[in-house]
Amino acid sequence: MASGDREESKCCFKEWMTTQEEDLSELFQALTVEPENIDQLKQLAEKSITHFQDYIKRRNKLAHKDISAYFAPNWCSPWENSLLWVAGCRPSLFFRLVYALSGSEVESNLTEFLLGTKEGYLGEVMSSTQLLMINALQSKTISEEERLTMKLAALQEDIADQPIAMIAKGLSKVGEMNGEVEKVLDNHGRQMVKVLEEADGLRMNTLKELVKILSPLQAVDFLVASKKLHLCVHNWGRQRDQKLGRKEIDEEC
Amino acid sequence: MASGDREESKCCFKEWMTTQEEDLSELFQALTVEPENIDQLKQLAEKSITHFQDYIKRRNKLAHKDISAYFAPNWCSPWENSLLWVAGCRPSLFFRLVYALSGSEVESNLTEFLLGTKEGYLGEVMSSTQLLMINALQSKTISEEERLTMKLAALQEDIADQPIAMIAKGLSKVGEMNGEVEKVLDNHGRQMVKVLEEADGLRMNTLKELVKILSPLQAVDFLVASKKLHLCVHNWGRQRDQKLGRKEIDEEC
Numbered sequence: 001m002a003s004g005d006r007e008e009s010k011c012c013f014k015e016w017m018t019t020q021e022e023d024l025s026e027l028f029q030a031l032t033v034e035p036e037n038i039d040q041l042k043q044l045a046e047k048s049i050t051h052f053q054d055y056i057k058r059r060n061k062l063a064h065k066d067i068s069a070y071f072a073p074n075w076c077s078p079w080e081n082s083l084l085w086v087a088g089c090r091p092s093l094f095f096r097l098v099y100a101l102s103g104s105e106v107e108s109n110l111t112e113f114l115l116g117t118k119e120g121y122l123g124e125v126m127s128s129t130q131l132l133m134i135n136a137l138q139s140k141t142i143s144e145e146e147r148l149t150m151k152l153a154a155l156q157e158d159i160a161d162q163p164i165a166m167i168a169k170g171l172s173k174v175g176e177m178n179g180e181v182e183k184v185l186d187n188h189g190r191q192m193v194k195v196l197e198e199a200d201g202l203r204m205n206t207l208k209e210l211v212k213i214l215s216p217l218q219a220v221d222f223l224v225a226s227k228k229l230h231l232c233v234h235n236w237g238r239q240r241d242q243k244l245g246r247k248e249i250d251e252e253c
Numbered sequence: 254m255a256s257g258d259r260e261e262s263k264c265c266f267k268e269w270m271t272t273q274e275e276d277l278s279e280l281f282q283a284l285t286v287e288p289e290n291i292d293q294l295k296q297l298a299e300k301s302i303t304h305f306q307d308y309i310k311r312r313n314k315l316a317h318k319d320i321s322a323y324f325a326p327n328w329c330s331p332w333e334n335s336l337l338w339v340a341g342c343r344p345s346l347f348f349r350l351v352y353a354l355s356g357s358e359v360e361s362n363l364t365e366f367l368l369g370t371k372e373g374y375l376g377e378v379m380s381s382t383q384l385l386m387i388n389a390l391q392s393k394t395i396s397e398e399e400r401l402t403m404k405l406a407a408l409q410e411d412i413a414d415q416p417i418a419m420i421a422k423g424l425s426k427v428g429e430m431n432g433e434v435e436k437v438l439d440n441h442g443r444q445m446v447k448v449l450e451e452a453d454g455l456r457m458n459t460l461k462e463l464v465k466i467l468s469p470l471q472a473v474d475f476l477v478a479s480k481k482l483h484l485c486v487h488n489w490g491r492q493r494d495q496k497l498g499r500k501e502i503d504e505e506c
Contacts, residue, residue, distance in 0.1 A: 066497055072335060077321070083412055085409060090406065093412070093413045094413075096413035100413060100414050157349050159336055159482070160347075160350040160482065174481055174485055174488065185332075185489065185493065228427055
């Protein structure tokens with residue numbers, strides 16, 4: 001049963017990556033073929049957010065059974081894992097992406113203007129009101145992110161506190177497990193699950209708020225870029241791993 | 254060759270764990286059999302620190318070849334990895350351990366006094382001067398730890414910046430690698446190595462300063478507890494993993 005839980009966690013992630021690939025394809029299609037169909041853009045952005053919410057709900061349920069698997073998942077490459085913050089991306093990353101996109105598109109719009117071509121939507125219509133709202137949301141998000149970073153740090157330090165240190169010190173054989181150790185570690189795990197739930201909540205809310213501020217066209221442009229970035233990071237990490245000769249394990253889902 | 258690098262990193266860690274087991278045994282022996290032999294205690298504490306320094310030097314050299322392996326090493330359990338801060342323990346954890354030990358030993362000294370037995374040294378002789386010095390070192394360490402946490406966060410967010418986001422956006426196939434991607438990721442890796450080196454430097458210096466403040470007897474008591482804690486965390490994680498049915502890979506070194 002326990003082994004099955006970790007398998008299920010891995011499948012949950014793999015299915016989420018497949019869903020993102022499908023969503024990306026639909027979003028990209030809408031953006032390039034029918035960018036004037038606002039209703040379709042809105043509906044696809046909402047669908048994308050619903051899929052993220054479904055994934056979060058499912059993995060939070062699984063995390064109760066084996067939380068530590070999520071903090072350094074063996075279904076991701078070490079490189080991808082080195083980028084993780086509380087078992088996922090940093091919500092502040094969304095803003096860096098919006099700024100990177102809007103900056104580059106201001107430039108590319110200039111080129112388009114000069115060349116008479118057209119691509120990209122974020123730079124084009126970002127109003128000062130939007131920039132102010134995004135800036136306010138960013139500040140709020142960063143302070144929440146810092147609060148959770150501190151909460152996780154405290155949990156990591158707790159391991160040196162009583163009773164853990166005392167149990168370790170008192171054991172006759174290093175690494176010996178007993179009922180007391182199990183109880184302390186189970187409790188530690190429950191605290192980690194809470195931090196994960198809060199972090200996922202922050203990721204979800206930040207995404208929702210951001211999409212509300214952006215126009216449907218900008219939102220879809222942002223979602224396309226963020227999904228593409230996530231899929232690229234995942235695949236680049238795997239490719240670098242293969243180059244480094246790391247064995248792939250449990251490839252099947 | 255590349256595969257050999259990761260194997261070597263794993264062996265480097267395994268050898269470090271074995272060294273710690275041996276050091277622990279010697280330190281514990283000295284503490285229980287000849288606690289009045291101050292020269293021996295001093296020498297063993299120094300030896301322990303030299304071993305840590307050797308390990309850090311060796312792994313920093315290896316990290317240049319494959320840095321991300323250190324941020325979520327596959328030679329540790331996910332549980333142990335979930336406790337990592339910049340590929341190792343938080344230096345602030347040393348203080349939590351000193352306080353936990355000295356607190357518990359104040360209590361245990363009272364028991365000893367009542368029962369006429371004797372064990373533990375940290376609570377016994379901790380002077381107010383020592384406590385003040387430890388407190389000052391702790392503040393300095395925590396602010397350095399926070400600085401490095403922010404540096405790592407910035408590096409994790411950089412992934413959403415240009416040119417990475419732009420490369421991802423521009424790729425015709427998700428996850429496609431090219432020379433430009435490789436160059437950006439190699440540079441990102443070099444920045445990660447710098448953060449690891451700074452974090453290891455902080456761990457090393459904090460340990461050295463702390464041992465200087467403590468008496469030889471207290472220092473050995475602290476080193477015994479910290480090594481025991483590290484070995485326990487490593488073994489507890491593996492045991493929990495086995496319970497969860499996770500396959501052990503690359504067990505041989």
